[in-house]
Amino acid sequence: MPKKPPYIRIFKEHYDFNITLKEMRNQKMYEPDDKLITIISDNYDVLQSLGSFGINLGFGDKTVREVCEEQHVDTYTFLTIVNFTTNGYRDYDDADSLSVPTLLKYLKASHEYFLGFQLPYIRQQLEAALDENDNLARLILKLYDEYAHTVTNHMKYEEKTVFPYVQALLDNKHPSDYDIDTFSKHHRQTDVKLKELKNIIIKYLPSDGLHNNQLTATFYDIYNNEKWLRLHALVEEQIFIPAIRRMERATHQNDVTLKISNMINHTNSSEILSERERDVIVSLVQGMTNKEIADHLCISINTVITHRRNIAKKLQIHSAAGLTIYAIVNNLVDISSVKL
Numbered sequence: 378m379p380k381k382p383p384y385i386r387i388f389k390e391h392y393d394f395n396i397t398l399k400e401m402r403n404q405k406m407y408e409p410d411d412k413l414i415t416i417i418s419d420n421y422d423v424l425q426s427l428g429s430f431g432i433n434l435g436f437g438d439k440t441v442r443e444v445c446e447e448q449h450v451d452t453y454t455f456l457t458i459v460n461f462t463t464n465g466y467r468d469y470d471d472a473d474s475l476s477v478p479t480l481l482k483y484l485k486a487s488h489e490y491f492l493g494f495q496l497p498y499i500r501q502q503l504e505a506a507l508d509e510n511d512n513l514a515r516l517i518l519k520l521y522d523e524y525a526h527t528v529t530n531h532m533k534y535e536e537k538t539v540f541p542y543v544q545a546l547l548d549n550k551h552p553s554d555y556d557i558d559t560f561s562k563h564h565r566q567t568d569v570k571l572k573e574l575k576n577i578i579i580k581y582l583p584s585d586g587l588h589n590n591q592l593t594a595t596f597y598d599i600y601n602n603e604k605w606l607r608l609h610a611l612v613e614e615q616i617f618i619p620a621i622r623r624m625e626r627a628t629h630q631n632d633v634t635l636k637i638s639n640m641i642n643h644t645n646s647s648e649i650l651s652e653r654e655r656d657v658i659v660s661l662v663q664g665m666t667n668k669e670i671a672d673h674l675c676i677s678i679n680t681v682i683t684h685r686r687n688i689a690k691k692l693q694i695h696s697a698a699g700l701t702i703y704a705i706v707n708n709l710v711d712i713s714s715v716k717l
Contacts, residue, residue: 406466407459409442409452416441420463425605429486430455430479451476457616458483462608475620481543484617487609488532491602496525499598506591513577520574528606535560546624557621561614571603650691655709657684661697662704 407416413436417423427434436444445452454476460466503521507514539560545552578596650658653674660670667685671678689695694703704710 406464407441407456409445409456410440412438413441413444414438416459422463423459426455426459426462426483428490429483431482431486450482451479454479454483458612461616462612473623475616477543477547477620477624480617480620481540481547484609484613485536485540488536491606491609492529492532495602496528499595499602500525502591502595502598506588506595508588517574517577520577524571524574543621543624546621546628551628556625557618561618571599575599575603650688654684654688654691657681658688658700658704659709661685662701662710 405419430445430448430450432444432448432450436447439447441456442452444450445455453474457475458480500518500521503518507517509515509518538555539557542552542555542557575596578592578599653676656674657670660673665673667678667681670676670681674681688700692700692703694700705712
């Protein structure tokens with residue numbers, strides 16, 4: 378058997394619905410030059426993703442790359458999600474190539490689908506299949522409403538908090554009161570009530586043939602909704618959250634670079650240090666305490682504290698590490714004399 382390419386990994390966890398690992402391995406990994414109609418013929422589940430990317434039907438025999446470029450959708454991100462949700466494949470080597478704007482668009486559109494269409498549609502189907510005068514039927518509808526409410530609250534939180542935070546990162550704004558790990562720690566699947574609902578539906582089938590068929594068909598819709606919501610959660614956990622972590626790290630690195638650059642190019646005359654303030658910085662970098670600096674410079678401790686306050690105000694640097702960097706890049710001390 379030929380060895381699989383090293384960049385392909387298969388996620389085994391979470392796939393407890395009716396897709397076996399063996400079946401997943403038998404699926405091919407779709408590529409940019411594959412015709413989109415061929416991919417859909419291989420796996421009709423791909424249809425679920427098209428709308429979330431804003432891709433409409435009627436694309437003829439065009440390849441994935443051609444369709445994505447026409448629809449202004451990042452091809453790599455599209456295929457990453459399609460290969461992950463249909464076959465369980467994830468390409469790690471080019472993780473930095475993921476388009477966060479495309480991911481954000483996909484997740485927002487998925488929310489619109491679930492909240493604006495799928496959940497209300499299933500509610501309507503349940504109403505048509507059940508006798509609301511029956512106590513058990515009312516219990517089924519109540520359980521479904523509780524489940525839908527839980528899903529809605531979860532998605533509304535993401536729309537109110539998570540998505541604006543990510544958009545701020547994309548806009549080169551650096552929010553300091555939130556990070557993606559805060560979301561990750563509270564990201565839980567919301568299908569406990571749905572499992573209870575399915576068990577009741579299986580046990581409760583009306584004797585009337587028409588209603589029985591309606592309820593069975595609705596049950597299939599509920600099952601598919603559960604499957605796709607679980608995949609939606611997995612896309613967030615395995616693709617979206619790691620991508621935002623990489624953005625946060627890059628943003629932090631850029632902030633550090635900018636601060637160092639500002640130190641090097643510091644020319645504002647109102648913030649030029651006095652000779653005594655420079656002496657204080659050198660003493661601080663060498664590890665002296667306030668008392669030791671006072672004795673060394675033959676000044677009072679209060680004067681040392683005043684100098685330190687003025688230094689922090691002028692440079693907007695409040696840490697010993699920051700002052701050390703400033704002293705090095707401005708040639709106040711030699712880096713070889715600094716204990717790093």
